[in-house]
Amino acid sequence: MTRSGHAPILLARYLALAWCGLVVYGSLHPFSGWRDTGISPWAFLEGGWPRYWTVFDLLANVAVYVPLGFFLTLALHRLPWRFTAPILACLLSAGVSGGLEAIQTWLPSRVPSNLDLACNTLGGLLGALWAHAVGPRVFARITALEHRLIAPVPHAELGLTLLGLWLLVPLSPETLLFGAGDVRQIFGLTGAVPFAAESFMLIEASVTAFNLLAVGLIARQLCARASIAYAVVPLFILCALIVATLAAAILIAPAEALAWLTPGARLGLLVGGGGLAFAMLLPPTPRLMLAALSLMAGTVLVNLAPPNPYSIAALATWRQGHFLNFNGLTRLVATLWPFLTLPFLFLTARR
Incomplete structure (x- = not known):
C-alpha cells in the first residue's frame, strides 16, 4: 500500500474536526445550569462594547480560531477556484463562533459577546490567509514526510x-x-x-x-x-x-x-x-x-x-x-x- 495524495487533506480534516471539538467544549464548559432567560439568542449581535474585557481576552479569542481557519482551509484545498477554500473557512469559523455565542445565552456562567464573535472571525480569517499563502508548501512537505516516515497503514x-x-x-x-x-x-x-x-x-x-x-x-x-x-x-x-x-x-x-x-x-x-x-x-x-x-x-x-x-x-x-x-x-x-x-x-x- 502506498501513501495517497489525499493524505494531507485527510490529516487536515481530522485536525480541523478535532480542533473544532476542542473549541466547542472550551466555549460551553461547564455544560451545566442551562436556563431560559427569555432573551433572543441573537440579541448579543446588537449589544454595545462589553463592560469587562482585557487585551489578553481579545488576543486569546483571536488566537484560538487561527488554527481552525488554518486547518479548514487546508481541508477544503481541493475545491475549485483558488479562493474558495479560504472564503469558506472564514465563513465556517464565523458560523461556529456565532452559533456558540448564541448557545451561551442559555448558560449563566457565560456571556455572549459580539466582540468575541468579531475576534473569533478575525482569527479564522488570519488562519485562512496563512493557510492560503503556505498551503502548497505545507502539502508538499507533509507528503514528503509521510512517504519517508509514516507507514502505509489504513487511517x-x-x-x-x-x-x-x-x-x-x-x-x-x-x-x-x-x-x-x-x-x-x-x-x-x-x-x-x-x-x-x-x-x-x-x-x-x-x-x-x-x-x-x-x-x-x-x-x-x-x-x-x-x-x-x-x-x-x-x-x-x-x-x-x-x-x-x-x-x-x-x-x-x-x-x-x-x-x-x-x-x-x-x-x-x-x-x-x-x-x-x-x-x-x-x-x-x-x-x-x-x-x-x-x-x-x-x-x-x-x-x-x-x-x-x-x-x-x-x-x-x-x-x-x-x-x-x-x-x-x-x-x-x-x-x-x-x-x-x-x-x-x-x-x-x-x-
Missing part, C-alpha cells in the same frame, strides 16, 4: 491526530500519569478499591505501564521503519513527560514540577518501557492486538483506582487559578481518548 492520518490529542492527557496534573479513560466523574462513581499505599502504588504503576505500552505501540505502528521507530517513539514519550512536568510547574507550583514522578509512576515507566522495547520487535498484527489489550487494561484499572490524596490537593490548587475551563477540556480528552482509539486499532487490524 494513518487518524492515528496521527489521536497521538496529538494524547499529549493533552499529561496536562492534567491531578490524574495518574498517562491515566486515560476514567469515566467515574461522568457517572458519579467512586473507586472500587479502598486506598492503601501498597495497592495504590501497584495500580498506579500498572496504569502507567499499560498506557505507555499502548501509546508506544500505536506510534510504532505508524512508523515506516524500525530504525525510525526506535528514535521517534522514545522522543514522543519524552515529550509527554516534558508536558507533564511543565503542566505541574505552571498550573500548580514550580516546586511541584516533578510531583508526577511518584514511586508508582517510576515503576510503571520502567516496566512499560522495558515491555515496549520488546513488543516493538513483534510483527504488526501482534503489536496491534497487544496495544488494544494494554489500552483496555489501563482503562479498566484507572476506573478501579482509589482516590489519590495528591490528586485532590492538586485540583484544589488548580481551581484557585484561571485554568478551570482548560482543566475540564484536558480531562474530557483524557476520558474519551481510549474509546476513540480502540476503533482506530480495530479498523487498522482489519486491513
Whole structure:
C-alpha cells in the first residue's frame, strides 16, 4: 500500500474536526445550569462594547480560531477556484463562533459577546490567509514526510491526530500519569478499591505501564521503519513527560514540577518501557492486538483506582487559578481518548 495524495487533506480534516471539538467544549464548559432567560439568542449581535474585557481576552479569542481557519482551509484545498477554500473557512469559523455565542445565552456562567464573535472571525480569517499563502508548501512537505516516515497503514492520518490529542492527557496534573479513560466523574462513581499505599502504588504503576505500552505501540505502528521507530517513539514519550512536568510547574507550583514522578509512576515507566522495547520487535498484527489489550487494561484499572490524596490537593490548587475551563477540556480528552482509539486499532487490524 502506498501513501495517497489525499493524505494531507485527510490529516487536515481530522485536525480541523478535532480542533473544532476542542473549541466547542472550551466555549460551553461547564455544560451545566442551562436556563431560559427569555432573551433572543441573537440579541448579543446588537449589544454595545462589553463592560469587562482585557487585551489578553481579545488576543486569546483571536488566537484560538487561527488554527481552525488554518486547518479548514487546508481541508477544503481541493475545491475549485483558488479562493474558495479560504472564503469558506472564514465563513465556517464565523458560523461556529456565532452559533456558540448564541448557545451561551442559555448558560449563566457565560456571556455572549459580539466582540468575541468579531475576534473569533478575525482569527479564522488570519488562519485562512496563512493557510492560503503556505498551503502548497505545507502539502508538499507533509507528503514528503509521510512517504519517508509514516507507514502505509489504513487511517494513518487518524492515528496521527489521536497521538496529538494524547499529549493533552499529561496536562492534567491531578490524574495518574498517562491515566486515560476514567469515566467515574461522568457517572458519579467512586473507586472500587479502598486506598492503601501498597495497592495504590501497584495500580498506579500498572496504569502507567499499560498506557505507555499502548501509546508506544500505536506510534510504532505508524512508523515506516524500525530504525525510525526506535528514535521517534522514545522522543514522543519524552515529550509527554516534558508536558507533564511543565503542566505541574505552571498550573500548580514550580516546586511541584516533578510531583508526577511518584514511586508508582517510576515503576510503571520502567516496566512499560522495558515491555515496549520488546513488543516493538513483534510483527504488526501482534503489536496491534497487544496495544488494544494494554489500552483496555489501563482503562479498566484507572476506573478501579482509589482516590489519590495528591490528586485532590492538586485540583484544589488548580481551581484557585484561571485554568478551570482548560482543566475540564484536558480531562474530557483524557476520558474519551481510549474509546476513540480502540476503533482506530480495530479498523487498522482489519486491513
